Amino acid sequence: MSAAQTTAGLTAVRNPAKFAYAVPAIGFAVIAVFPYLAGPHYTILMFSAMGFAIALFGLNLLFGYTGLLPFGHAMFLATGAYTAAYLTAAKYLSLELVLLTAAIAAIAIAIPVGLLCIRYIKIYFGMLTLAFSMLLYSFLFKFYQVTGGDEGLRIKMPTPSMLDLSRLDTVAILTGPLYYYVFGLMLLLAFIMWRIVDSTFGLGLRAIRENEQKAKYLGVNVQRYRLVAFVIAGVYGALGGVIVAIPVGLADPSLAYWVQSGNLVFMLLLGGYTNFFGPVLGAVLFIFFQDQLMSYTEYWRLTFGVLLAVIVIFFPNGLMAIVDPRRWWST
Numbered sequence: 001m002s003a004a005q006t007t008a009g010l011t012a013v014r015n016p017a018k019f020a021y022a023v024p025a026i027g028f029a030v031i032a033v034f035p036y037l038a039g040p041h042y043t044i045l046m047f048s049a050m051g052f053a054i055a056l057f058g059l060n061l062l063f064g065y066t067g068l069l070p071f072g073h074a075m076f077l078a079t080g081a082y083t084a085a086y087l088t089a090a091k092y093l094s095l096e097l098v099l100l101t102a103a104i105a106a107i108a109i110a111i112p113v114g115l116l117c118i119r120y121i122k123i124y125f126g127m128l129t130l131a132f133s134m135l136l137y138s139f140l141f142k143f144y145q146v147t148g149g150d151e152g153l154r155i156k157m158p159t160p161s162m163l164d165l166s167r168l169d170t171v172a173i174l175t176g177p178l179y180y181y182v183f184g185l186m187l188l189l190a191f192i193m194w195r196i197v198d199s200t201f202g203l204g205l206r207a208i209r210e211n212e213q214k215a216k217y218l219g220v221n222v223q224r225y226r227l228v229a230f231v232i233a234g235v236y237g238a239l240g241g242v243i244v245a246i247p248v249g250l251a252d253p254s255l256a257y258w259v260q261s262g263n264l265v266f267m268l269l270l271g272g273y274t275n276f277f278g279p280v281l282g283a284v285l286f287i288f289f290q291d292q293l294m295s296y297t298e299y300w301r302l303t304f305g306v307l308l309a310v311i312v313i314f315f316p317n318g319l320m321a322i323v324d325p326r327r328w329w330s331t
């Protein structure tokens with residue numbers, strides 16, 4: 001073998017770009033065959049994890065790419081869940097219609113809320129979003145005749161309009177056709193988000209994150225970019241909220257509570273906000289770890305607190321960074 005061939009071979013092995021997507025591809029493959037590897041209980045947990053992953057793609061657009069950390073992102077989860085509850089109660093059981101309406105509702109909420117919140121940055125932005133989320137929580141909790149109060153609203157099973165699932169029971173639907181529908185939806189939304197962050201718009205968001213003043217000098221309309229990012233994140237949050245609420249069959253005020261927003265931030269930090277696929281890993285690990293801990297101890301939140309401290313101190317870029325080839329190879 002010639003020296004040139006040897007050098008080319010070593011370069012290919014040492015180039016992390018050739019292996020950067022190997023781990024996400026394996027992860028998505030595992031999710032695809034998961035119903036065949038695990039029982040119904042764990043398959044439904046994965047169903048919920050995919051819903052949270054969709055919401056986290058939006059949250060990561062705000063935090064990982066724009067540098068804005070919302071402490072009230074759960075307001076959009078609740079928006080999606082209650083949209084599903086109202087539509088299914090009115091006999092509109094098409095999942096496509098539910099998702100589309102949830103996206104429209106999220107836009108209607110995100111635009112006025114975003115116009116107020118994006119005027120501030122850092123902790124002020126986070127606290128403002130938390131305030132709006134808690135306002136929504138209070139509305140959902142107090143207006144019993146409209147929202148069902150603390151009992152929430154029941155969600156009937158919405159199904160894709162192109163599939164006839166009338167002969168299947170709930171578990172069979174959630175672990176079969178609907179599972180793969182949601183899996184396909186997650187892949188589609190991940191691809192759309194990838195195109196967004198890889199576009200000139202995404203480059204502008206990263207410029208704003210790194211240095212707002214320089215971005216302005218370069219002609220970036222900072223407020224407009226932030227508002228668009230906020231609206232997109234809201235739409236992803238609402239779509240994720242629809243998916244998360246389907247297995248539970250209930251939309252309740254706790255979806256808008258600050259604890260739920262904290263869970264979303266925890267998932268993002270767990271998976272890693274510096275990696276595009278970190279939200280998927282964070283959602284899956286959080287849902288399954290929470291399920292196991294809750295079956296063993298009532299102090300599972302304490303364990304999560306310790307875990308969060310460990311991740312922030314020793315793995316500030318999240319667990320996804322550990323398996324990122326760029327961490328171990330130099331180009």
